[in-house]
Amino acid sequence: MNAHMLSTRLAQIASFVPEQARLADIGSDHAYLPVYLASNGKIDYAIAGEIAQGPLQAATSQIKKYGFTHKIIPRLADGLAAIQVEDQIDTIIIAGMGGLLTKRILTEGQSEGFLSNKERLILQPNNHEQLLRHWLATNHYQIYDEKIIEDHGKIYEIIVALPKKEIDYTLKELYFGPVLMEKKSAVFQKKWQKILQTKQKVLMNLKNAQYPPEDKIGKIKKEIIWIKEVLE
Template structure:
């Protein structure tokens, strides 16, 4: 039986029993093989764009003796599936912008999909915003650290009440006296923000460090545009610092 990294295991734990899965950008097809070996998925499609990863995925499936359960297909994004063919989609290990591009280009293929489990390496904010705009409810989110890298896993479900659920999820709220608006919740995670996980705090402290470096670079310029951008970033840093401080004052209360 294959094993999974902590990152992929977090995704696997949220694939419902009996799912018809499409794993987009499957690489070595580790996730579909893991799920099939444990009887979690009824069927799976492992999608890969490039020839090398496609061949690696095909080899993994063949060696596991799972060709009757997992079909490896080569194609771009959701091109590898037909409408109504799967009910769960996983996309992991790529940037948020690319994930959004894949979902946007293949949005017609999502009509029967009930759950998406998305793991952007960067650009989580972009993915959350896409989910809101397309009436997907972010039911859970997780932050993990593995091999010195920090990852977020977003679990999104189809729901007839998605608009109302999203309105509630991203509604402006008070956290230890600090007003946190929709945009800040989308940026920092509506669940993660109130859980104040040490890994989440580390992620945003790292972000503050990056922003400070940008401020230092901008400060060397006397251009008005540079000064304005510097002020914008400094305001952003103050906002992040305040949210971190306030989130640490309260117990997890929004789940």
Template structure:
């Protein structure tokens, strides 16, 4: 379901770079549906790189999908003329670091379709700091986990998101979808449990950490009120 939702945000006729492609299921599925016209599947590790090669070969798409062994955005070459980049199934901080170290491979014209496993806040911070506006946000609940999809494009004007918008997501705060509110009901219980355990264990956590947790609990309560 996660990959289906990511696929839904890839523009028709896109030239896609799927970074951390694993088995290359996403570019292969999109190519078979005729939704994209070219793709790069980038992998940094040998085992998934070979798995991606196998998937592409089995589907006879070697001329349409380039499988490359490379670190992050280094899989992208200027002649690829990439118009959409997908990064799925890794932490938000990891996605942020991939973009930060691979900035030179970005033209600024790409749509970024990101599915972080946690760490959305620092990822949104990077997007804002680097001139990308968030154009769509989704939450979906699958296999007991909440997943977020963040879609961003280069903004015409510099953007400033508030601390609360970076934490929850600016569009989520506007739309307040049932899946989004349910996610934060679960998160509130987790954070309250953490604070309760800390109080009982009388652990000497850094004051900033406790303050941050209390601030988050306050925000979530406000959101759900």
């Protein structure tokens, strides 16, 4: 399998996987990522975790098609329960899910002992990116790289984190992404220009309400100031 068979989103996620990784791809979506990585000799071993039989069968077929049944193991499980101690997983991908679901998977995986807090995390939530960054900071993960991309008209953020004892992020860094707000790519600016316009409209509507909610107005005003500062 070559890179042309991956979407822009999946190709970018794949680029963050280290050489000789032992990978757990949670919600593997036909096992495209682990098969691509195995085809290119980048990973030593992978688990393709799925929560339902249909997706599991699709992943199994893909793995067999490319001849990687010795290297990629499809496994039916909820979230990080797909990981077993003997797998010696060092890299976890959770991509293409909502931020709330991703947070639940991480939280449950940690409490149930499937997440050892030693793994590299490669996360691509479809929303609630700030929520995930807060979880990472609270659980002693450093966000050492991030990427924002546009794929088929949709904007995605990819967050790469490694364990670190001392973490010190500002609320503003967790809001925008500490790496993303430094790079200020064209896609980043496009995303936040659109959000700024939306928040300005919401603020106007709240101010014109019969009983303006002062707390909410104050929060949105603060966010608007942040966005304008970052876009300068």
